[in-house]
Amino acid sequence: MSVIVEQLTKRFTTGGTPAVSDVSFHAPSGAITTLLGPSGAGKSTLLRLIAGLELPDSGSVRIEGIDCTHLPVQQRGIGVVFQSYALFKHMTVRQNIAFGLETRRLPRADVEARVDEMLRLIQLEDLGKRYPTQLSGGQRQRVAFARALAIRPKLLLLDEPFGALDSRVRVELREWLHSLHEQTGVTTLLVTHDQEEALEISQHVVVLSEGRVAQAGPPEDIYDRPATPFVASFVGGTSVLRGHVRSGRAEVGTLVVQAPNSAREGEAVHAFVRPHDIKLAKPPQGTSEPVTGRVERLKSVGGYVKVLLKLPTGETVTVEVPRSEFENLGVVEGDRVHADVRTATVFLGDFAI
Numbered sequence: 166m167s168v169i170v171e172q173l174t175k176r177f178t179t180g181g182t183p184a185v186s187d188v189s190f191h192a193p194s195g196a197i198t199t200l201l202g203p204s205g206a207g208k209s210t211l212l213r214l215i216a217g218l219e220l221p222d223s224g225s226v227r228i229e230g231i232d233c234t235h236l237p238v239q240q241r242g243i244g245v246v247f248q249s250y251a252l253f254k255h256m257t258v259r260q261n262i263a264f265g266l267e268t269r270r271l272p273r274a275d276v277e278a279r280v281d282e283m284l285r286l287i288q289l290e291d292l293g294k295r296y297p298t299q300l301s302g303g304q305r306q307r308v309a310f311a312r313a314l315a316i317r318p319k320l321l322l323l324d325e326p327f328g329a330l331d332s333r334v335r336v337e338l339r340e341w342l343h344s345l346h347e348q349t350g351v352t353t354l355l356v357t358h359d360q361e362e363a364l365e366i367s368q369h370v371v372v373l374s375e376g377r378v379a380q381a382g383p384p385e386d387i388y389d390r391p392a393t394p395f396v397a398s399f400v401g402g403t404s405v406l407r408g409h410v411r412s413g414r415a416e417v418g419t420l421v422v423q424a425p426n427s428a429r430e431g432e433a434v435h436a437f438v439r440p441h442d443i444k445l446a447k448p449p450q451g452t453s454e455p456v457t458g459r460v461e462r463l464k465s466v467g468g469y470v471k472v473l474l475k476l477p478t479g480e481t482v483t484v485e486v487p488r489s490e491f492e493n494l495g496v497v498e499g500d501r502v503h504a505d506v507r508t509a510t511v512f513l514g515d516f517a518i
């Protein structure tokens with residue numbers, strides 16, 4: 166059960182900028198595919214086009230090999246969960262889960278059995294008689310999943326399903342979705358702007374920017390081998406440094422990193438450096454040897470310390486140092502330090518980001 170989207174374009178205003186522009190991608194069968202991108206990238210519009218809640222100007226959507234581009238929502242075999250719970254307030258949890266089954270006129274006993282199965286799946290067996298207002302946000306969202314899955318959809322579409330929840334519940338439900346997916350194996354498309362969520366729970370990621378696909382592939386590829394400066398800066402909390410190619414290496418500020426093989430002497434470069442890919446060292450006391458930069462700010466964030474390093478060029482680099490390592494380092498704000506870049510992604514050329 167895969168989804169193939171081909172050259173999909175959608176404009177909301179005639180002659181205006183398309184919300185989705187010539188988008189093609191493949192969501193593999195049985196996998197979780199995330200549509201990842203910043204606000205306004207076109208993620209929800211794309212999901213709504215696949216669901217049949219919007220019609221494209223051009224292009225096609227194929228679900229399980231069938232061209233669904235112009236099929237009504239009910240005939241696409243999909244389940245949808247939105248950010249806002251969208252449960253029926255006047256119905257109990259059981260009635261909400263049964264809703265889709267009843268509209269399909271299934272025998273009563275089959276409906277009851279399926280609702281019981283769904284309540285077990287979402288681990289809310291004891292709450293079937295409650296109304297949505299008597300549930301926590303996380304529980305409501307689990308009911309929304311049960312309702313979407315009850316009809317045995319071929320495809321599950323999730324539009325920021327954890328977006329309205331606090332960060333602790335979000336992380337819990339992320340784990341929960343992972344195991345739910347292991348149990349059901351339903352092909353899933355998840356819209357999120359949260360890169361950690363995308364990298365953690367999906368097997369395939371489609372990064373969108375301004376209505377277009379910036380890169381698609383397994384999460385490791387997106388993280389380790391970003392194809393464009395946009396992907397490199399959007400995924401991984403990178404610092405961007407400008408510089409030039411000198412003797413086959415990229416000199417960015419006081420840092421030196423590997424340049425692409427095709428680099429020409431003197432060519433402009435942008436280096437994208439991840440916060441945990443820099444190693445800091447304090448120069449021995451009393452030496453006047455040149456350093457990489459000065460520690461402008463230190464901020465302890467849970468298990469690591471965020472160090473803002475100011476380079477002589479005026480550029481700043483964010484470095485994340487594990488707490489234990491930071492204590493051995495012994496630096497305070499204002500200290501001058503050495504920095505070594507373990508790895509960086511370098512793009513050639515002069516461009517705006």
Ligand SMILES: Nc1ncnc2c1ncn2[C@@H]1O[C@H](COP(=O)(O)OP(=O)(O)OP(=O)(O)O)[C@@H](O)[C@H]1O
Binds near residue numbers: 177202206210211
């Ligand atoms: N019904 C609509 N009418 C007009 N413009 C729309 C409509 N829906 C979306 N847009 C526009 O299309 C573009 C893409 O919006 P979309 O909601 O798909 O982005 P998104 O990536 O899901 O963003 P977010 O993460 O903020 O929800 C935006 O510029 C938005 O203003």
